Amino acid sequence: MSAQAPGAGTFSNVHALKKAAVAAATAVLLPLAAAGPALAAPPAAPPGAPSPQPAPQPKPPARMSTVGGARLGVPGTQVDLANGAPVLPKELSGRSWIVADAESGDVLAAHNAHWRLAPASTMKMLFADTLLPKLPKTRRHLVASGELSRLGEGSSLVGIKEKQTYTVHDLWLGVFLRSGNDAVHALAEMNGGMAKTVREMNARADELQALDTDVVTPDGYDAPGQVSSAYDLTLIARSGMQNADFRAYCSTVRTQFPGEETPGKKRPTFEIQNTNRLLTGANGVAPYKGIAGVKNGTTTHAGSTFTGVAERGGRVLLVTVMNPSSKEPYAVYKESARLLDWGFAAAGKVRPVGQLVPPRSARTGTAPSASPARPDVNRPNTTGEAAEAAVAGTAKAGSGGAGTALAVVAGVLAAVAGGAFLINRRWPARKGQ
8 A cells, every 4th residue: 555545635644554664753642532521630639638539430230232142241351261371461440341353253351341331432433434435535525614513512623624625535534533523524414414424323333233332423422322332342443444445544644634725825734643542652652563543532421442453473353442440641552552462462372252243234145224123222334345455465565563464454354344254154143132
């Protein structure tokens, strides 16, 4: 793959496969993306005041969904270590997390995998998985007056301006790199509006069997009733990564974004950088060797969430961590990295505790319905496009690390898209919620 993002684009960008050459330039990065108001630091206690007591942590429901296996519905940590398997890391504080093999779908370990929690901007993965195939990258959009008026207070923004024109390609870069809620609103407008987009996202989640997910706002901004789970976010990421454009966008390290146009002058640009710190590093978070995406998020209600995909030795793992309680800076990334390290070391030495289920259409052999039956908490997604030859060849363009990872991920998930839902004969029957 070249350094250009997929499709028509005026502004250059750098993918993860080029990251090694520019890593030294990433010492100063944009703040962690927020899909809603940032978490505020607690006020300092007055001198002599008693030490504040930590608030009691909420407990997971006694009964959760068993989609993917009965053990995934049991509260607490689920792991089945065989001889020689390493123990799980001690420094894990996420309310919910999961580590899974992207190709086989084996869940290697999980903790409250089906706990329905606020997802923050990781919801944008479902937004992209739903809309990417629908909107041509070269299509242009003039942002109308009032189009961005419903953005939530404190939303993360890429810097879209009213009465300015952007390509779909530009807007997706704003979604993936800067977690821009303004870019989400513009794309949703192109799709027929927010309400229609929410309906389609819920339908897509149904098709994926991401049954813990309930979409209220497509950008992930905190809203009553908006939930997902570590299990569902992992399903969604796995589906999204089957799409070559999704892979390319979520692995882009930095790019130039169009600024405000002035008549008679060349349109200026400004640089945006990816807010996924395992991709870019900085502030005590080291770039994770082999990372190839996917998405991070932070809101007041959700805390920090992260879903990532990484490759090592030809094996591709998916990890999701939701709302760590640790005071460690950027804990969501560090705990994700620990789980990935454990997963690569434990692969082949643990017995799966569950499975990532296939889309409904993969089980029935029929195309996804545009309006599926949706009891209670349900959702859909069509199979992503197969990897293109250019994406499959990124190992040649990169020099190991994330470049190789992206190429391996492309190959593995292209196989999934092309029929690996069928080559894996161990998909469990759906067991309800």
